[in-house]
Amino acid sequence: MIPMKKYVAWLFILFLLSGCGIFESDDAGNGRANDGAATESNEDVAEDELEYDGEPPAEGKGNVFGEIRWNGDGAADLEVLLCADFSSFSGCGGEEFLTTTDEDGQYLFEEVDPGVYALSVRVFNSDDWLYISSGILSSAEFEVEAGKTLTIGIQNIFKLDVKLQDPPNGSKVAGEEVLLDWQDYPNAEYYKVTMYPNEGDAVLIDKRSNESSLRADLLPVSCGYRWSVEVFNSDRVKIAETAEDFDFVVDSLDGSCQLAIQEPSDGAEIRGDDIVLDWDDSPLATTYKILMWNDDDPERTNVLDFEEVNESSYRFKEPLAPARYVWSVTAYDENGDKIGGTEIFDFTVRP
Structure with missing residues (x-):
């Protein structure tokens, strides 16, 4: 699953969860993607098989069945949306079907018209939606067939509530190193930190930290930077990330990373x-x-x-x-x- 509120640049981050990704969008479908190639695979995490044992769909219709988890448990009361047309920038369009996960995080779309759909999940009590993706800016396609129940399987989602603390967003930093600091996250086993300058090689790409802070060397010239943090549990599943990157600038060094x-x-x-x-x-x-x-x-x-x-x-x-x-x-x-x-x-x- 890939967040859509990430800054669009040269590359887009793919967060691979259970063989699919999640792409994040707000209600208006606007968003951005982190540049850089940060990937996290959960292929080592054992998954339970999901089987549907309910009623078959009505004649000429299909069902869609699946389960949403957060931090290893079923995520209850989340809105799940099927849409016939999906755009990375404008969100869902065409025919839509909306349902809600039960206490076990399971959902069922009944009597769905046959066709190809995209699937998304609202991130808890927020305006953000996580779209299951199959690649860069590509939503995964799920084909619903008449007389059949499509079992999508278990999808792990993450929250967008990691709080960055220092350096404050939009601040200035002096020197050739920086101490990045963020709030401890409940159930965190470790963190991954990514930081990019406005120009130049990445300073950090998925740098692992067992603490909620990390010291990093900066470029030897004045430059602006943006950084973000992801949170992983003991099963190596991502459970949270920053909703937006923070940025800061170093303007006290000779030269600049941005050449005119x-x-x-x-x-x-x-x-x-x-x-x-x-x-x-x-x-x-x-x-x-x-x-x-x-x-x-x-x-x-x-x-x-x-x-x-x-x-x-x-x-x-x-x-x-x-x-x-x-x-x-x-x-x-x-x-x-x-x-x-x-x-x-x-x-x-x-x-």
């Missing part, structure tokens, strides 16, 4: 000869890598395939053909660690 492009300016139209790419210098960078492709080429052929240079500029030796070009630069220190980068710019070479 100087020329060509974004969207510029220029001649194809004597083109120079130029960007801000990073004082701790020893190399830069340039990625640029011809965006008018159906194959998106790379003109510069992570071309490595030691200066904060690059001059083309040959003229560029008329086309729209897209490019960006990343900066690396002497250890080969990514410590900065530019935004993605484009320019057009006139015929």
Whole structure:
């Protein structure tokens, strides 16, 4: 199951639960996804088989049966929704069926029209919905057949109530390290912490901590960061995570992880000869890598395939053909660690 209220960026987190994921949405279907590739598999957790022994569906209709658990127990009184059409950004659409889990966390949709549906669960007393997913921004498809009861099986859900404490959201931090601190969570066996800079390699990816705090080194340049925490029980099942990432900024160090492009300016139209790419210098960078492709080429052929240079500029030796070009630069220190980068710019070479 994957939360939908996570910031959409280059990658999306897949939280694999019982072979499926959960994707989180609010009532309006708006959301975001954490960038980075944080995954948690529960394949080592033994699951009970779930069998339906109730009445068969009426002629021409189907049933859907399943169970929702939180922290190993059936989660009672949760709303469960089947919808015929699902969008990662707009939520459910088309025909919908709504039911509620019983005291054992089990639910039953009766007399459902045959078809393919998405399934979601409301997160306790909140406006958030967890969609069972089959991949990045893809809801799992459940086919309901006439005269049959579809048993979806047991799904473990998680709460979105982990309280981050320090650094406070939107705060400033001095120095090259930070102490991350959050409230102890009941039934927590351990935590996993993820922290990304605005530009550069991840500082923490699923870093395990047995305590509700963790000290981490930061980049050696000024930068902004965002961080989040997940909670796992003794069965290694995720039971909670932060509803929103916290962010903080370090602005007291030399240089920046966010390098500005100087020329060509974004969207510029220029001649194809004597083109120079130029960007801000990073004082701790020893190399830069340039990625640029011809965006008018159906194959998106790379003109510069992570071309490595030691200066904060690059001059083309040959003229560029008329086309729209897209490019960006990343900066690396002497250890080969990514410590900065530019935004993605484009320019057009006139015929």
